[in-house]
Amino acid sequence: SKTTGQLTEFLDSGIYRFEDSNAVFIDPVRVLNRSYTRFRVSPSAYYCRRFNSTCPPEPSVASNSRKRKRKEKKKPRALNDREQVADQRHQLVRPFLLKAHESLIRTSEVLEVMSNLRGCLGPETSSPGVEQSFVELAQVWQAPLYQITLNFHTNYKQGEDGGSLATQDCEQCVLPVFNNLVVNESSNDVEAEVLTSRYILPPKSSFYMSDMGQIHNLIPAESDFGFSVIVVDPPWENGSARQKSRYKTLPNRYFLSIPIKQLCHTDGAFVALWVTNREKLRDFVEKELFPAWGVTHVATFFWLKVKADGSLICDLDLFHHRPYECLLVGICHGKVMNSKQLLGSDHIPDNQIILSVPGDYSRKPPIGGLLQELAPRLKGGRSIELFAREMTTGWVSWGNEPLHFQESRNFVTE
Numbered sequence: 001s002k003t004t005g006q007l008t009e010f011l012d013s014g015i016y017r018f019e020d021s022n023a024v025f026i027d028p029v030r031v032l033n034r035s036y037t038r039f040r041v042s043p044s045a046y047y048c049r050r051f052n053s054t055c056p057p058e059p060s061v062a063s064n065s066r067k068r069k070r071k072e073k074k075k076p077r078a079l080n081d082r083e084q085v086a087d088q089r090h091q092l093v094r095p096f097l098l099k100a101h102e103s104l105i106r107t108s109e110v111l112e113v114m115s116n117l118r119g120c121l122g123p124e125t126s127s128p129g130v131e132q133s134f135v136e137l138a139q140v141w142q143a144p145l146y147q148i149t150l151n152f153h154t155n156y157k158q159g160e161d162g163g164s165l166a167t168q169d170c171e172q173c174v175l176p177v178f179n180n181l182v183v184n185e186s187s188n189d190v191e192a193e194v195l196t197s198r199y200i201l202p203p204k205s206s207f208y209m210s211d212m213g214q215i216h217n218l219i220p221a222e223s224d225f226g227f228s229v230i231v232v233d234p235p236w237e238n239g240s241a242r243q244k245s246r247y248k249t250l251p252n253r254y255f256l257s258i259p260i261k262q263l264c265h266t267d268g269a270f271v272a273l274w275v276t277n278r279e280k281l282r283d284f285v286e287k288e289l290f291p292a293w294g295v296t297h298v299a300t301f302f303w304l305k306v307k308a309d310g311s312l313i314c315d316l317d318l319f320h321h322r323p324y325e326c327l328l329v330g331i332c333h334g335k336v337m338n339s340k341q342l343l344g345s346d347h348i349p350d351n352q353i354i355l356s357v358p359g360d361y362s363r364k365p366p367i368g369g370l371l372q373e374l375a376p377r378l379k380g381g382r383s384i385e386l387f388a389r390e391m392t393t394g395w396v397s398w399g400n401e402p403l404h405f406q407e408s409r410n411f412v413t414e
């Protein structure tokens, strides 16, 4: 049947398209696994954050009646101007979010797949062992001497029965790990080592690990070799103490100097920027950042975060903690001024909703492929993710820790 066809496609691609709404559900593990040949992303490593599968029980009226009375007396504070604008934005997208969520709740075949997955996952674990901090390593005087060893498996010999793998010849390649473009141009996963840690690099992928000060090294010598799709997830300043301990944030003005225009292909490029829900930040992006980058905002997508049972990770209408984040999609015009000619599609749909179960803190769902599909004409072009913490087939990953999620403990072999 038609539904089963959609499910089959989901199991294969990790993407389920709801026909009745402008929404897709994605399973990042399945999407990422399309990149790998010998390794698989471990679901328990990806889904390391546990969200309670049921809502906390309603407090009983008897025990809380006094508290409630006290609360009722307190008049809600009126929203200030900026909060009102934020609330208006929320009210505008709310129907799209609700419709997308309803589509997921109605699609039991997807929920079933996700609940099976949940059954396989153990309790939340803080990742075992000590994680290598590239940000710290990059700051010591020996940093230019640190190297990465890539172990290419060049020759697969067949066993006597004609099937099994008997021996493998290995070719090693040793390169500086910082301020250097490290490429796996082979069609296979490559195992790599930095000091005592092991990393898995997907086929046809590359990374450049550096501080923002060196980002200009990625500007292509010839602009015909520039990037057609650029995804940016900056370390925005944010009140969350938890975030502060995960990675350093930067004041907004630093991002004005990212050379987006020079990174773009001469014809132009598709630029997608992750932003938080703070109105002050939205204002900065629209009035200063996009104009400085030469980017015209064409659509806004929303990532709606759900638990493995399909429920939202928190109430949709909590003012200071929304269960969604925004992806601002824009075009950086180059020689080709006509968007249709540049992208190869008539228009980019607005208010698209991407539903998924979140992975580790601040980890975004892999939306690169979805973006490339929206712009068929850009498909053959080069793609880059800025401030990346992982690698993807066909993409260049830049940031100060692009190997973060490539560590071998996040993978299993089949």
Ligand code: SAM
Pocket (backbone or CB within 6 Å): 135, 210, 211, 212, 213, 233, 234, 235, 236, 247, 248, 249, 250, 362, 363, 364, 365, 387, 388, 389, 390, 399, 400, 401
């Ligand atoms: N998109 C990523 C993901 O899905 O996992 C998350 C990116 S996170 C919001 C921002 C990243 O920027 C962090 O990895 C952080 O270490 C990095 N970063 C912070 N300051 C930086 C700097 N000065 N230069 C380069 N990268 C920096």
